Amino acid sequence: MTSEVEQRIHKALAGHPLERIEHGYRLVHPGAGAGTLRLLPVSNPGEGQQVVAVAEITAEYEPTGLPSLHPSGVQRLNRMAVYGAYELREEQLRQTAKVSIYANEPAAHLVAQSILNAFGGQLPIGRSAALATISAAVLEQQRAHHNIAREWKKAPDEESLKTAAATLQGQGLAAAHDATSVWAELPMSGDCPSRSIDPRAETALLQVTTSMPHPIAGAGYLATIFLPLPAPPADPTEICRRLNELDLEHLEFAPRLGAWGMHGPQDLPGYTCFFPASDVLPGFHMAMMWWCARRAAWIRDRFWVANQGIVLDKSSSQPPA
Secondary structure, X not given: OOOHHHHHHHHHHOOOOOEEEOOEEEEEEOOOEEEEEEXXXXXXXXOOOOEEEEEEEEEEEOOOOOOOOOHHHHHHHHHHOOOOEEEEEOOEEEEEEEEEEEOOOOOHHHHHHHHXXXXXXXXXXXXXXXXXXXXXXXXXXXXXXXXOOOOOOOOOOHHHHHHHHHHHHHOOOEEEEOOOEEEEEEEOOOOOOOOOOXXXXXXXXXXXXXXXXXXXXXXXEEEEEEOOOOOOOOOHHHHHHHHHHHHOOOOOOOOEOOEEEEEOOOOEEEEEEEEEOOOOOOOHHHHHHHHHHHHHHHHXXXXXXXXXXXXXXXXXXXXXX
């Protein structure tokens, strides 16, 4: 049976002049590229999983006008990714996002709208983000082209942020909040819960904030994960590429709209997920924080070696139970 999320998506797209393809739709942006949305059935879900389909949203960019991006440049671009991770495939820039669809999704409207937003916005916003790497002038040009609001008329409810921080503290994590953000630390090794206690503590820094608008996509929620890497890794480009590849494989990572990319002057691997929103979404700080905590725990349990950092061949890529 088709889930309510899928029904909503098909109904919303029924009146649009889209090319129908197997399991979905294709939209060509003349001179810019093409985007596809596929609703792929899950034939053999794992025990206990209720994922019945996966929405796969992909953009293939025409190279004309885009800067020439080498593999490291792609992973730096992933810092600005909205609606999935960038990659090079046969020298063509692509971007992929996935959203797991559950049989009895309690927020079917929000999930369906998020998928539709990704399908409609992935290629135009993704292309503008790539163009913005050319110069500050081009960035301003692309920002003006989309003209998306960069702040909300109404601030987040600070009481809900206080509750979110208290919930995280109740789970044994060091956590705090301010008027726009919630942040927490997840231990990667050892017993110390916070770098404020021991600067050498191996804790991943997790944050969800509404105070940092996206350069192109405007206002929304920005979630980040920064790892306690003892030293810059030898090949951060490959680490980010491989983490994005593995992240997209996991049905239980919902949604897969963010990207691992290279951050700062040392090109350290970190995770960002920007969720565009024109207004406050109740409870969304907490939802995104759990997404980050799950990914950080995945890194810790599968790839982390104390005092060494990420070792991708440490064990299997399957997520923790």
